[in-house]
Amino acid sequence: MLIPSNLAMHIRDCSNEADSACSIRIADRRPGQPPRRRQGALFQRPTSGFALEMSPDLAREKAGNRLWLRPFVSVINSRNPTVSGPPANFLVFDQMNADLSKRAFPGFTLIELLVVITIIAILAALLLPALSKAKEKAYQIHCLSNHRQLMVAWSLYKDDYAGFLVVDDAHAGATNYASWEQGDMHNPLEATNADLIKMGLLYRFTPNVKVYRCPSDPSSDVRSYSMQPQLASYMYGTPIDQQAANGMPGYPPMYRDNEIVKVPPSLTMVFIDESLPSINDGFFGIFIMGDRWWDVPAVWHGHGGNLSFADGHAEHWRWIDSRTWTATTGQISPNNPDLKRLQACIGYR
Numbered sequence: 001m002l003i004p005s006n007l008a009m010h011i012r013d014c015s016n017e018a019d020s021a022c023s024i025r026i027a028d029r030r031p032g033q034p035p036r037r038r039q040g041a042l043f044q045r046p047t048s049g050f051a052l053e054m055s056p057d058l059a060r061e062k063a064g065n066r067l068w069l070r071p072f073v074s075v076i077n078s079r080n081p082t083v084s085g086p087p088a089n090f091l092v093f094d095q096m097n098a099d100l101s102k103r104a105f106p107g108f109t110l111i112e113l114l115v116v117i118t119i120i121a122i123l124a125a126l127l128l129p130a131l132s133k134a135k136e137k138a139y140q141i142h143c144l145s146n147h148r149q150l151m152v153a154w155s156l157y158k159d160d161y162a163g164f165l166v167v168d169d170a171h172a173g174a175t176n177y178a179s180w181e182q183g184d185m186h187n188p189l190e191a192t193n194a195d196l197i198k199m200g201l202l203y204r205f206t207p208n209v210k211v212y213r214c215p216s217d218p219s220s221d222v223r224s225y226s227m228q229p230q231l232a233s234y235m236y237g238t239p240i241d242q243q244a245a246n247g248m249p250g251y252p253p254m255y256r257d258n259e260i261v262k263v264p265p266s267l268t269m270v271f272i273d274e275s276l277p278s279i280n281d282g283f284f285g286i287f288i289m290g291d292r293w294w295d296v297p298a299v300w301h302g303h304g305g306n307l308s309f310a311d312g313h314a315e316h317w318r319w320i321d322s323r324t325w326t327a328t329t330g331q332i333s334p335n336n337p338d339l340k341r342l343q344a345c346i347g348y349r
Contacts, residue, residue, distance in 0.1 A: 133302075139216040140301045140316060143224075143273065146211045147306055147314035150225065150271050153205035154180075155312060163257045165232040166201050170242070170283035177237040180227060181212070181282040191221045200282075216300040219276055224298070226274040226284035230254060230346045233283075243288050243348070251288045251348035257310075263347035265310035272342075273298035273305040278329050286346050291334045296327045297342070309345075317341070 108116075157166045169179035183196035190196055194209045214224035229242045233253040243251040254260055260268050272284050278296040285294030297305045303325055304318035317338075319325060324338040333339055 136216065136302060139214070140306065143214040143216060143301065143306045144314045144316065146214065147225070147271055147308035148312070149206050149208075149211045150202065151308045151312045151314065153202040154270060156205045157202060158257050165255055165257065167232050167234050168227045168229070168283055169234040169237065170229075170240075170281055170285075171235055177234070179234070179282060181223060183223065183282075184280050185221045185223060186280040191219075194222050197222055214273055214298070214300070214306070217276075217298075218300070221276075221279070223282070224273055224279070225271045226279060226282050226295070227271055228269050228346045229283060229285050229294075230288075230348055231270060242285065246287060248288055248290075254347065254349045259349045260310055260347060262349070263345060266313070267345050268310040268347045269307050269342070269345040270310055271308045273300070273307075275299065275327075286342055288343055288346060288348065291332050291336065291339065293327050293329060293331050293333060293339065296329055296331075297324070297338075299325045307345075 154166060158164060166180045167178050169177045171177070178201055180202045181197060181200035183190040183193060185191045197203060197209045197212050198207075209222060212223045212225060213221070217224040230251070230253045232255050233240055233242050239253075239255070241249075241252050243249070243253075257265075274284055275296045275298045283295075287294050297319070299305065299319060301316060302318065304316055306314060306316050308314040319338045321333070321336045321338050323333050323336055327333060
């Protein structure tokens with residue numbers, strides 16, 4: 001412990017004295033006050049204020065302005081401090097009755113504190129983007145897991161129904177028309193109603209409403225995914241060729257698994273993340289040709305989206321055309337590679 005600098009130091013060498021058991025006395029020499037014994041000090045830098053009487057066998061060593069006292073540990077009596085005990089590196093006193101309030105410990109300056117705060121702020125600025133990316137990557141993986149679980153349900157359904165694909169009714173909504181899901185995400189009363197998810201044809205194969213929602217979806221909707229238009233396409237309970245209804249005949253939809261031939265199952269999309277302005281029913285519209293968006297994919301996985309395919313696997317696609325990031329329903333986007341890629345993976349019978 002540093003000795004208070006406002007005290008005067010006096011050392012009396014008793015090496016010539018006959019008494020080898022000379023005690024150490026510690027007295028405060030403040031002017032105008034009676035001497036006080038002080039206990040509880042580790043003497044490393046005695047600067048002022050104490051009288052020390054040392055036994056002749058106590059080695060002293062001065063190094064700079066430090067006094068190193070060896071090789072005893074003292075046991076202090078409040079009336080008569082004496083030196084005793086086994087060897088040690090420093091002469092150490094008991095902490096009882098020490099006047100610790102006047103110890104001169106250096107503290108932080110304001111500049112040092114500001115430097116530390118600045119360093120912390122810089123580290124935070126460097127780390128937060130990385131943490132944000134890691135969080136989004138975790139959401140992306142979670143979303144891919146949801147797609148795979150939906151594909152398991154989709155496959156179990158067709159296996160239970162002799163190869164017939166689960167119905168995708170474009171206007172099922174909260175109606176009596178069967179579809180893989182129920183509920184219109186543009187209808188506030190239906191968008192947050194998890195009971196409508198449970199009414200869907202796939203729910204008994206994957207009885208967990210959280211599977212239908214992407215963790216990156218910023219809305220409170222219960223569903224984030226939709227199904228492409230060429231798989232078991234229905235409207236109001238009746239089969240419909242959506243491409244022909246929009247002036248593009250010759251691309252009939254597929255209703256059984258053995259009809260997924262023109263485009264192999266590993267390349268035939270089933271489910272896709274759909275953007276919030278676009279998602280309504282469980283039908284994701286894509287014109288099989290042309291430059292116009294029908295429905296629009298979501299862009300919440302690092303400028304990309306997740307898709308699942310008829311063979312059961314799921315993938316992350318990054319949208320490489322910046323126009324896709326801001327696309328809207330019905331928008332013309334000439335030679336958009338993202339749109340062309342989606343058109344190539346919907347297939348037909």
